[in-house]
Amino acid sequence: MTSKEKKGNQIIPIIDLKEIENLKSRIHEEIDCDETKLLISLIKALANNDVGKVAIILEKGSCNANRRLPEYCNGTLLHLAASTGNVQIAYLLILNQIDINVLNSAQNSALMVAIKAEKNEMIQYLVHAGADLTLKGIDGMTCLHVAAEYGNLEACKVILDSSFAHKNFVNLQDDNGWTPLAWACDYNFFDIAKYFISNGADINIRDVQHNVPLHWAAFKGNTQVVELLLSFNADINVQNVHGDTPLHLSARDDHYNCVIMLLSRKADVSTINSDNSTALNSSVANGLCFSTLKLATELNLKDKSKATGLLSSDISRGRELNPIPCYNNVDNEKEPNEYTYITKNCQSSNSFQIDTKLPTIKSCTCVDICKSTECNCAKLSLKCWYNQGKLIPDFNLVGEEDSPTIFECNDFCTCNAILCNNRLVQKSSTERFELLRTTKKGWSVKTLSFIPMGNYVCEYIGEILTDMEADRREDDAYLFDLDNKDTDSFCIDAKFYGNFSRFINHSCEPNLHPVKVFVEHHDRRFPRIALFAKNNIEANQELSFDYGERFWQVKRKWFTCECGTSSCKYSKDTIGATLGLRGARKKKCPVSKKRRKQK
Numbered sequence: 001m002t003s004k005e006k007k008g009n010q011i012i013p014i015i016d017l018k019e020i021e022n023l024k025s026r027i028h029e030e031i032d033c034d035e036t037k038l039l040i041s042l043i044k045a046l047a048n049n050d051v052g053k054v055a056i057i058l059e060k061g062s063c064n065a066n067r068r069l070p071e072y073c074n075g076t077l078l079h080l081a082a083s084t085g086n087v088q089i090a091y092l093l094i095l096n097q098i099d100i101n102v103l104n105s106a107q108n109s110a111l112m113v114a115i116k117a118e119k120n121e122m123i124q125y126l127v128h129a130g131a132d133l134t135l136k137g138i139d140g141m142t143c144l145h146v147a148a149e150y151g152n153l154e155a156c157k158v159i160l161d162s163s164f165a166h167k168n169f170v171n172l173q174d175d176n177g178w179t180p181l182a183w184a185c186d187y188n189f190f191d192i193a194k195y196f197i198s199n200g201a202d203i204n205i206r207d208v209q210h211n212v213p214l215h216w217a218a219f220k221g222n223t224q225v226v227e228l229l230l231s232f233n234a235d236i237n238v239q240n241v242h243g244d245t246p247l248h249l250s251a252r253d254d255h256y257n258c259v260i261m262l263l264s265r266k267a268d269v270s271t272i273n274s275d276n277s278t279a280l281n282s283s284v285a286n287g288l289c290f291s292t293l294k295l296a297t298e299l300n301l302k303d304k305s306k307a308t309g310l311l312s313s314d315i316s317r318g319r320e321l322n323p324i325p326c327y328n329n330v331d332n333e334k335e336p337n338e339y340t341y342i343t344k345n346c347q348s349s350n351s352f353q354i355d356t357k358l359p360t361i362k363s364c365t366c367v368d369i370c371k372s373t374e375c376n377c378a379k380l381s382l383k384c385w386y387n388q389g390k391l392i393p394d395f396n397l398v399g400e401e402d403s404p405t406i407f408e409c410n411d412f413c414t415c416n417a418i419l420c421n422n423r424l425v426q427k428s429s430t431e432r433f434e435l436l437r438t439t440k441k442g443w444s445v446k447t448l449s450f451i452p453m454g455n456y457v458c459e460y461i462g463e464i465l466t467d468m469e470a471d472r473r474e475d476d477a478y479l480f481d482l483d484n485k486d487t488d489s490f491c492i493d494a495k496f497y498g499n500f501s502r503f504i505n506h507s508c509e510p511n512l513h514p515v516k517v518f519v520e521h522h523d524r525r526f527p528r529i530a531l532f533a534k535n536n537i538e539a540n541q542e543l544s545f546d547y548g549e550r551f552w553q554v555k556r557k558w559f560t561c562e563c564g565t566s567s568c569k570y571s572k573d574t575i576g577a578t579l580g581l582r583g584a585r586k587k588k589c590p591v592s593k594k595r596r597k598q599k
């Protein structure tokens with residue numbers, strides 16, 4: 001019926017126009033021009049795959065191809081064509097201006113209908129014809145989620161191979177936080193899970209209940225998928241918001257093979273969930289797994305060297321995308337609790353007002369992706385400093401002078417918020433962190449995953465204060481100066497309200513670089529402080545930024561730098577020379593300025 005053209009890895013159906021003309025010439029019956037009768041004939045012709053007749057009716061022009069069909073779930077003729085898989089008819093409909101991205105009342109686009117019906121040639125055609133891959137249907141699922149749920153590997157390949165799919169498309173989450181990989185793992189589609197992982201799927205992304213795909217695979221007893229995820233180093237003892245590990249979930253549903261697999265890979269039988277239950281306590285009494293778990297628990301009890309120092313499984317209490325566990329293997333200090341965990345800057349006084357008025361906010365009129373130099377937001381930042389989800393190498397991550405200020409696209413821009421190249425800090429960071437007690441610097445933050453240079457890591461969050469308010473505070477250890485040259489000065493204090501960034505220590509060889517970023521308002525007095533990776537950061541490294549010389553000028557009386565780097569400027573041995581020589585110079589510290597003495 002149609003021949004095919006190869007483009008990249010994709011085979012795209014080619015519509016044979018001569019064949020359509022030929023089919024049209026065989027139709028000799030009179031066609032009634034009454035609109036309702038035309039529509040009925042069209043539906044009938046479509047259902048019978050009568051391409052010639054569909055072409056003739058559409059040519060009459062008096063039939064609205066976009067009309068909704070109540071008897072077909074309020075879809076359009078394209079939904080109908082998608083379910084039958086007739087690519088020539090889909091071509092004719094699109095030629096007649098049918099909207100390719102309409103959702104029917106079950107919230108399916110034509111592409112989703114084709115995926116569910118496994119009409120793979122139609123899927124190729126609709127993707128090639130520009131169907132919106134980011135369109136979200138029921139429960140916020142994209143076409144890739146649907147393809148994963150229905151086990152349609154061919155569709156997954158077509159979608160991900162398409163030039164319309166952006167870099168991180170494979171990791172988009174639905175309303176429940178599920179990635180396409182989570183769907184494939186839950187429904188035991190091994191080949192799809194493997195395909196996603198080899199195409200950039202992140203096995204550690206958490207859903208709204210903090211489950212990772214391994215939880216779902218274990219919960220369903222999908223042993224082969226569990227093994228696949230573990231072979232890609234999935235954390236076997238990962239806990240969800242209820243404290244359940246994959247072993248808890250597998251034991252609860254008595255999935256014997258899966259429990260054996262997890263135990264053989266050294267899953268920890270001693271982990272307790274929020275009900276104070278181990279996997280053994282959670283298992284079905286006298287079920288298949290019970291005696292195996294009992295034996296594993298008894299053997300484990302004999303191993304006394306199990307102390308992990310875990311004080312909390314998530315210091316953010318579910319506020320971050322990924323939980324942030326807290327460990328102390330150093331002293332008796334408990335989990336820090338003298339502050340309130342927040343994820344957005346806050347203001348506790350009326351002494352100033354952030355100007356959020358619409359006329360003061362510039363926005364762009366780009367279509368989709370904001371990659372051109374014409375983007376108004378990029379122009380405001382001098383140029384767009386992001387590409388493929390990170391800072392471009394041109395961005396000054398090492399210089400002492402202030403880095404450029406970044407204006408990200410905002411709610412008033414016309415671009416597509418998912419595809420736009422100029423939105424990073426406004427999206428939650430997907431990196432994983434841990435709070436760890438150190439011997440000489442109190443608490444510290446380390447990254448659990450590799451972070452490439454230029455990646456956005458986290459935001460320094462806290463209470464916005466005027467300089468005068470900050471001066472009245474006794475403890476200045478968590479102040480971050482917003483350092484505005486032209487107007488009144490403000491700072492962020494993370495002492496009482498803050499996120500995990502308040503625990504990031506100083507280093508003379510820092511791996512983070514603070515950048516001023518504006519998103520929801522353009523009031524220059526109140527930039528957001530985004531910390532970006534200054535270089536590649538290996539997993540398990542401590543995060544740090546440079547607190548600046550002024551900090552050490554004030555603090556040297558109480559303590560000196562313990563960063564331990566070879567170029568440390570403020571250690572017991574070097575601080576005298578560093579500040580003695582430079583003390584007289586009025587050095588402008590680029591970002592961080594702690595002004596007050598610690599009492």
Ligand SMILES: C[S@@+](CC[C@H](N)C(=O)[O-])C[C@H]1O[C@@H](n2cnc3c(N)ncnc32)[C@H](O)[C@@H]1O
Nearest residue numbers: 441442443477478502503504505506561562563
């Ligand atoms: C913003 S807090 C960082 C988190 C802090 N470690 C804690 O336990 O809460 C800044 C304080 O951490 C300690 N600190 C940070 N970097 C340090 C360094 N390089 N050497 C010594 N102490 C440091 C100092 O006590 C400093 O006042």
